Amino acid sequence: MIRSITRQKTPEEISGLLEPFTKIFIVGCGTCTTMARTGGQPEVVRMAKSLQEAGKEITGTMMIPVACDELTHEALEENKQAIAGADVLLIMTCAFGVQTIALHFMDKPVVPALDTLFIGKEKQPGTFDEICIQCGECVLGETGGICPVAGCHKGLVNGPCGGTDKGKCEVDAKKDCVWTLIYNKLEALGSLDVMRRYQDPKNYHVEPQPGKVLIPFEERSEEDGTQP
Amino acid sequence: MARSLKEALNSGKFVVTSEIGPPKGTNLEPMIHHIDLLKDKVDALNLTDHQSSVMRFPSLGSALIVKERGGEPILQMTCRDRNRLALQADLMFAYTRGIRNVLCLTGDSTVVGDHKAAKGVFDIDSCQLLRTIRQLESGKDMGDNELDGNVEFYAGAIVTPEADPPGPQLIKFEKKVAAGAEFIQTQAIYDLDNFRRFMDFAGKFNVKILAGIVLLVSARMAKFMNGNVPGIFVPQALIDELAGAPKGTALKKGIEIAGRMVRQIKEENMCAGVHIMAIGKEEVVPEILEIAGIS
Numbered sequence A: 001m002i003r004s005i006t007r008q009k010t011p012e013e014i015s016g017l018l019e020p021f022t023k024i025f026i027v028g029c030g031t032c033t034t035m036a037r038t039g040g041q042p043e044v045v046r047m048a049k050s051l052q053e054a055g056k057e058i059t060g061t062m063m064i065p066v067a068c069d070e071l072t073h074e075a076l077e078e079n080k081q082a083i084a085g086a087d088v089l090l091i092m093t094c095a096f097g098v099q100t101i102a103l104h105f106m107d108k109p110v111v112p113a114l115d116t117l118f119i120g121k122e123k124q125p126g127t128f129d130e131i132c133i134q135c136g137e138c139v140l141g142e143t144g145g146i147c148p149v150a151g152c153h154k155g156l157v158n159g160p161c162g163g164t165d166k167g168k169c170e171v172d173a174k175k176d177c178v179w180t181l182i183y184n185k186l187e188a189l190g191s192l193d194v195m196r197r198y199q200d201p202k203n204y205h206v207e208p209q210p211g212k213v214l215i216p217f218e219e220r221s222e223e224d225g226t227q228p
Numbered sequence B: 001m002a003r004s005l006k007e008a009l010n011s012g013k014f015v016v017t018s019e020i021g022p023p024k025g026t027n028l029e030p031m032i033h034h035i036d037l038l039k040d041k042v043d044a045l046n047l048t049d050h051q052s053s054v055m056r057f058p059s060l061g062s063a064l065i066v067k068e069r070g071g072e073p074i075l076q077m078t079c080r081d082r083n084r085l086a087l088q089a090d091l092m093f094a095y096t097r098g099i100r101n102v103l104c105l106t107g108d109s110t111v112v113g114d115h116k117a118a119k120g121v122f123d124i125d126s127c128q129l130l131r132t133i134r135q136l137e138s139g140k141d142m143g144d145n146e147l148d149g150n151v152e153f154y155a156g157a158i159v160t161p162e163a164d165p166p167g168p169q170l171i172k173f174e175k176k177v178a179a180g181a182e183f184i185q186t187q188a189i190y191d192l193d194n195f196r197r198f199m200d201f202a203g204k205f206n207v208k209i210l211a212g213i214v215l216l217v218s219a220r221m222a223k224f225m226n227g228n229v230p231g232i233f234v235p236q237a238l239i240d241e242l243a244g245a246p247k248g249t250a251l252k253k254g255i256e257i258a259g260r261m262v263r264q265i266k267e268e269n270m271c272a273g274v275h276i277m278a279i280g281k282e283e284v285v286p287e288i289l290e291i292a293g294i295s
Helices: A011-018 A041-053 A072-078 A080-084 A095-104 A178-189 B005-010 B029-038 B059-068 B084-096 B126-137 B166-179 B192-202 B219-228 B236-243 B250-267 B282-292
Strands: A002-008 A023-029 A057-064 A088-092 A110-112 A114-124 A127-129 A172-176 B015-020 B044-047 B073-078 B101-105 B154-159 B183-188 B208-214 B273-277
Touching: A011 A088, A011 A110, A023 A041, A023 A095, A041 A057, A041 A088, A057 A072, A057 A080, A072 A080, A072 A095, A088 A095, A095 A110, A172 A178, A178 B166, B005 B015, B015 B029, B015 B208, B015 B282, B029 B059, B029 B282, B044 B059, B059 B073, B059 B084, B073 B084, B084 B126, B101 B126, B126 B154, B126 B166, B154 B166, B166 B183, B183 B273, B192 B208, B192 B250, B208 B250, B219 B236, B236 B250, B250 B273, B250 B282, B273 B282
Parallel strands: A023 A057, A023 A088, A088 A110, B015 B044, B015 B273, B044 B073, B073 B101, B101 B154, B154 B183, B183 B208, B208 B273
Antiparallel strands: A002 A114, A114 A127
C-alpha cells in the first residue's frame, strides 16, 4: 500500500512554532503516521504530555482515521467544541492531512509536528522505501519493473554512476544501488540488451508542477459525484 | 602545447594527461604555478568541476587560464550543477574561447560535498551530455532549434575498471562510447592484472583509453581509499611497500610506485596513455614522469 512517510520535527522546532500559542489541540492520523510511528495514538499522547510539562494547555486530542480523506471534515466538525477553545492545531499527520485540516478551518492556525519525507511503500514491517516519484513518464517497461528515477539518488536512466559500490549507493551504504538491482533482474530475464539502449533526457514537465488533472466532461457522471 | 589532445592520441604516441584542482577562493597563484609547471610536460590538463561536490573556482574559468598559458585544457563538466540550458550555453562559450576537449561526467552527489543541502540538478546524465555535444556539433540544440554557428569538441568520459559489481559499469562504458565518447580516462587503477583484463574488454571498442594513476602518499591513504572510495582497489603488496618505506619517505615511495606503473603500462603498450592525478601534489608529477622514462 502507498504510504506517506514522515519524521517528527525536533522538539526545539515544534516549541518554536508553538511559541506564540498557549492552548493547543492535537490531531493524529490512524493510517500512515500510525504505521510510521510518528503521529499515531501513542505519539499523540506523548506529545500532549511533553507540551503540558512545558506549560502549554492541551484543550483536547483526536485521532482521524485517514486525515487526507474527505471524511476528515466530518470528524473535525464532531470535535468542534474542543477545537474552538484552542489557539492552534498541532497536526501529527503528513502534509496531505495538514492541508486537508487547514482547508477546513479558515480561522484557526495549524502547525505541522511532522516533516513529510516521501511517498513510499512498506516493503517489510518497519522498512519504508521510495519506489515512485510520480515523474509522469514511466520507464518500468525497460528496467525490469524497478524504478531508477525514484531508486537512484540522481534519477539516472542510462545506468549507474561511478559512485556505486558493492551494490550500494554513494550517498548511503544502507541504500541499494538501484542499477545493480535492475542489472540483476534484466540478467535473470535474459534481456540485458534493454539496458544497453540509450535513454533520452527526461521530460520534467509531463504534468507541470503543480499537478492538476481534470476528468474530461464527457466521462463525468452523477453517480460518482463528478457531474458538474 | 604544439598539438591538440586529439592529434596526440591519434599520433600513436603514449599520451600523458594530468589534473589541476581549481582553488577554493580567488587566489589563482598556486594553480597558475601548477599549470606552468605541467603544461609542457603533459599532453593535456584536466580541470576538475567542483570535485567531490566541494565548491571551488570553476573548471571553465580554469580551462581558460590553461589556454591563456599556452596549455591544452580538458574541460571537466558534470551534470550536477547545471540544467540542459546552462550546459549547452557553457559548451558554446567554451568552444568560442578555444577549448576543444570536454570530459563528460554525471558528477558526485551534493550530499558528499561541502554544500550538503544544495539541490543536485542531474537534468541529464553523462551519456546524454555526450549526445548533446554531438547534437550541438550538428548545428542544432537539444530542442532541435537551429544554431547560428556550431561547436566542435573532442569528447571524453570516464569508467571505473574496478567497479563492484563490474557488469552494470561495463554496460555504461559501452553506452558512453556509443553516445560519442572518443577518449576515456579511468578511475584510479593499481592492480595491473585486473587492468589487463579490463583492457581485454575495453580494447575492442573504438575509443582511446587513458589509465588513471592516483598518487599514493602513504599506506594510510591506500587503506582509506580501499575502504571508502568506490571502485578503488589497492593491492596489499603496494600497501606493504608504502608501510615499509623509512619514516618520512612514504611520498617518495608513492612517486616511485606511480612512476613504475606508468612505465609498465607504456612498455607493455596496455592502452593509449595515462591520466595522472596527484590530488594537491601536482608539483611531483614531473618526478613521476622521470621515473616512468617520459620527459
